[in-house]
Amino acid sequence: MPVNAASIALQIVAAGPKPGGPAFVQLASAVGVGVTAWVAAGGVRVAGVSAGSLGVGTVTGKYVVVPSPLPVAAVVAASGIVGVTAPAVAAAVGIGIGTSMNTDAAYVGVCGGVGLGSDQVVAVYADVATLAASLSAAMAGSGIVGPTMPAVAAALAGGIAALVSTGTGTGAVSPQSVGPAPAVAASTSRLV
Numbered sequence: 001m002p003v004n005a006a007s008i009a010l011q012i013v014a015a016g017p018k019p020g021g022p023a024f025v026q027l028a029s030a031v032g033v034g035v036t037a038w039v040a041a042g043g044v045r046v047a048g049v050s051a052g053s054l055g056v057g058t059v060t061g062k063y064v065v066v067p068s069p070l071p072v073a074a075v076v077a078a079s080g081i082v083g084v085t086a087p088a089v090a091a092a093v094g095i096g097i098g099t100s101m102n103t104d105a106a107y108v109g110v111c112g113g114v115g116l117g118s119d120q121v122v123a124v125y126a127d128v129a130t131l132a133a134s135l136s137a138a139m140a141g142s143g144i145v146g147p148t149m150p151a152v153a154a155a156l157a158g159g160i161a162a163l164v165s166t167g168t169g170t171g172a173v174s175p176q177s178v179g180p181a182p183a184v185a186a187s188t189s190r191l192v
Helices: 007-017 023-042 069-078 086-102 128-141 150-167
Strands: 045-065 106-113 114-126 168-191
Touching: 007 023, 007 086, 023 086, 023 114, 023 128, 045 086, 069 086, 069 150, 086 150, 106 114, 114 150, 128 150
Parallel strands: none
Antiparallel strands: 045 106, 045 114, 045 168, 106 168, 114 168
């Protein structure tokens, strides 16, 4: 199942300050849309090791992220984003995205040396610049505007990318072609 904007927004709201209010729900929805667009555009790359039978295979698997407030909250604070609710909002974003990804995030890719077997991956690339642009566009599309919004989007992007980079995945290699010998090879994939 691919990363889902509605699920991300729901989990952010669930982890957020109470009462969150309409502006918080609006921000959570924008973050969900921005993260989903970023993942769909290939903003996160994962690489791993496949083991099994020699050949060429298609890699599919489940990607998990520890739902932690620390990466997002740390980057938001280091970026100078201040305010009474800033730490709580940053924490909710980290917990919400992690929780949602544990339900929905998957990865797909290829392995040129293993045609049938298992796969283990880690994140090797999370593009902060494209995530910041995606969050800015989603915020503007949701009516969240103002002179500080680009800084908020950039800070959230840095924290979200750091959070997503801590994830790991486990999956399987399905055969495109299979040989008779055992093999171990590198796989390259992306989140979906």
